Amino acid sequence: MPTFITRILGEGFRVFFLSAGLYGLFVGLVWGLWLVVPYMAPDYGMTPPMWHAHEMIFGYATAALGGFFLTAVPNWTGAPEARARFVTLAAGLWLAGRMAMWFSGFLPPVLVAVVDLSFVPVLAAKIASQLVRRPKPQNMIFLLLLSFIWVADLLTHLEWMGVTTDTLQTGLRAGLLILCAMIAILGGRITPAFTRNAMKRAGEPEDKWPVSAVGLDKAGMVLALILPLSVLALGISLLPGTLALGLGVVQTLRMARWRTRWSVRQPILLALHIALGMLALGLILWGLGVLGIGSEIAALHVLGIGCVGGMTLAVMSRAALGHSGRDLIAPGPMVVAYGLMAFAAVSRWIGTELDTGYLGAMLLSDGLWVCAFALYLIAMWPALTGPRAPRAG
Numbered sequence: 001m002p003t004f005i006t007r008i009l010g011e012g013f014r015v016f017f018l019s020a021g022l023y024g025l026f027v028g029l030v031w032g033l034w035l036v037v038p039y040m041a042p043d044y045g046m047t048p049p050m051w052h053a054h055e056m057i058f059g060y061a062t063a064a065l066g067g068f069f070l071t072a073v074p075n076w077t078g079a080p081e082a083r084a085r086f087v088t089l090a091a092g093l094w095l096a097g098r099m100a101m102w103f104s105g106f107l108p109p110v111l112v113a114v115v116d117l118s119f120v121p122v123l124a125a126k127i128a129s130q131l132v133r134r135p136k137p138q139n140m141i142f143l144l145l146l147s148f149i150w151v152a153d154l155l156t157h158l159e160w161m162g163v164t165t166d167t168l169q170t171g172l173r174a175g176l177l178i179l180c181a182m183i184a185i186l187g188g189r190i191t192p193a194f195t196r197n198a199m200k201r202a203g204e205p206e207d208k209w210p211v212s213a214v215g216l217d218k219a220g221m222v223l224a225l226i227l228p229l230s231v232l233a234l235g236i237s238l239l240p241g242t243l244a245l246g247l248g249v250v251q252t253l254r255m256a257r258w259r260t261r262w263s264v265r266q267p268i269l270l271a272l273h274i275a276l277g278m279l280a281l282g283l284i285l286w287g288l289g290v291l292g293i294g295s296e297i298a299a300l301h302v303l304g305i306g307c308v309g310g311m312t313l314a315v316m317s318r319a320a321l322g323h324s325g326r327d328l329i330a331p332g333p334m335v336v337a338y339g340l341m342a343f344a345a346v347s348r349w350i351g352t353e354l355d356t357g358y359l360g361a362m363l364l365s366d367g368l369w370v371c372a373f374a375l376y377l378i379a380m381w382p383a384l385t386g387p388r389a390p391r392a393g
Contacts, residue, residue: 008385010084012070013323015091017316018377018384020063023098024309025373027055032366035359045104045112045160050168056304057175058153059098062120064312065182066090069127069142071319076139079130086126093119104160113157120150141185141225148178148228155232166235173300174231177244180303181224183279183311184251188220191272192258198269199262210258216250223247241290248283255280268321268330271314271338278306278345285349298352305369306345313341313376320380325389334379337372344368 008014031052033040044051070090074081082090100107100115124146131139155171158164192210199209227243234240260273282303289296317334321327330338344365351361 004385006084007387009088009091011323012082012087012090013067013316013319014384015087016063016067016070016094017320017380019091019094020060020067020312020316021373021377021380021384023055023063024060025370025377027052027060028366028370028373032363032370035363035366042102042105045107045109050156050172051101051104053172054153054156055098055101056308057172057179058116058149058156059101061179061308061312062123062149063094064316065146066094066119066123068315068319069123071323073127073130073139076136077130077134079133082126090119090122090126093122109157109161113154113161117150117153117157120146120153124150138189141221142182144225145178145182145228148232149175151232152178152228170231170235173236174228176300176304176308177228177231177240179308180279180283181228183275183307184224184247185221187272187276187279187311188217188251188254191276194269194272195259195263198266199259204262208259208262213254213257216254220247220250220254223250236290236296238291241287243287244283244290245287248280248285248287251276251280251283267335267338268314268318268328271310271317271330274338274342275307275310275314278302278310278342282307295352298349301348301352301365302345305348305365306342309344309369309372310338310341313337313372317376317380320383324383324386326383331379333375337375337379340368340372340375344372 008018031048034048034052038048046054070082070087073079097116097119100112104112124143127146128143131143152171152175155164155167155174159166159168159171192212196209200206223243223246227240227247230240230243255273255276258273260270260277263269263273282299285294285299285302286296288294289299313334317330317337318328321329347361347368348365351358351365
């Protein structure tokens with residue numbers, strides 16, 4: 001087997017962050033093509049918009065999660081990293097799920113569901129075997145969220161299989177909000193910590209470092225867990241909308257203490273702050289939309305593009321550089337990608353909220369998304385596919 005392939009399959013962050021980038025680009029290109037030429041959409045077992053939504057949440061995002069957890073959990077616990085055999089198996093299951101969804105119009109819905117739902121349990125089992133070495137509650141919580149993601153995906157397939165008639169929209173929204181919950185919890189942990197470390201290295205006095213309020217952090221974690229669970233149980237209703245508003249406000253208050261303005265000096269750090277800002281904004285907009293104020297669909301895209309898209313780009317690029325032995329300095333194309341992703345979210349929100357130039361706004365947002373992932377692949381290709389950089393000295 002060529003060295004190139006063995007290197008990619010040898011570490012979880014390489015194959016999954018590369019797969020996420022390629023698939024994010026692919027889904028964006030396909031969606032843009034269908035917007036222009038709708039009749040070219042294949043015969044799916046679902047409408048093209050639903051395929052697009054499902055694959056962004058349960059396809060692209062789960063690849064990013066796979067790369068992150070297979071890399072981060074061994075660092076948290078001291079457990080050995082997953083071997084190439086497991087990484088290959090997990091990547092194969094993820095890819096099989098994407099193929100099953102692409103050919104869903106020609107396959108039995110039950111088979112599509114079984115194949116698509118196979119990746120997350122295997123990933124969760126591996127993570128669990130590593131977390132039990134040091135079973136800290138703040139880390140074990142991610143197993144719970146992964147189980148929520150699996151249930152949300154199951155709800156989408158139950159409707160496609162004809163078992164239910166009203167679980168597709170619930171599953172899609174719950175899946176997105178579960179991703180946002182992970183970002184609220186994990187991002188709320190790493191963003192102030194990374195900012196604090198950067199300010200310390202820069203010689204900033206300690207009284208200017210980010211600070212965390214225990215009460216706000218606990219409230220944010222509780223709300224982040226309850227919100228997607230309430231959607232799974234109740235669907236789109238008053239309670240989830242109110243919880244989203246509360247979590248958005250709490251997230252805003254937390255960020256006010258994290259020295260976002262200082263992070264402008266370091267784009268790889270600023271990208272984390274922007275994504276979390278999109279999380280706060282998107283949650284508030286979604287809560288208002290559910291309560292009948294503004295567009296709920298527009299708010300979902302602020303969360304999906306600005307928060308999930310922005311945070312995954314920020315984390316994947318940072319982890320790829322760090323774990324390949326490179327300096328934590330975002331290359332120029334990557335810096336542009338961060339900005340394009342934020343503009344993609346804003347343009348999609350404006351086009352939907354104002355209900356004017358809707359198709360143009362969708363095409364612009366999709367084009368910015370595609371360009372962001374093209375630049376990500378260009379910038380991160382050496383880190384994801386090349387050998388580790390030699391240690392200085």
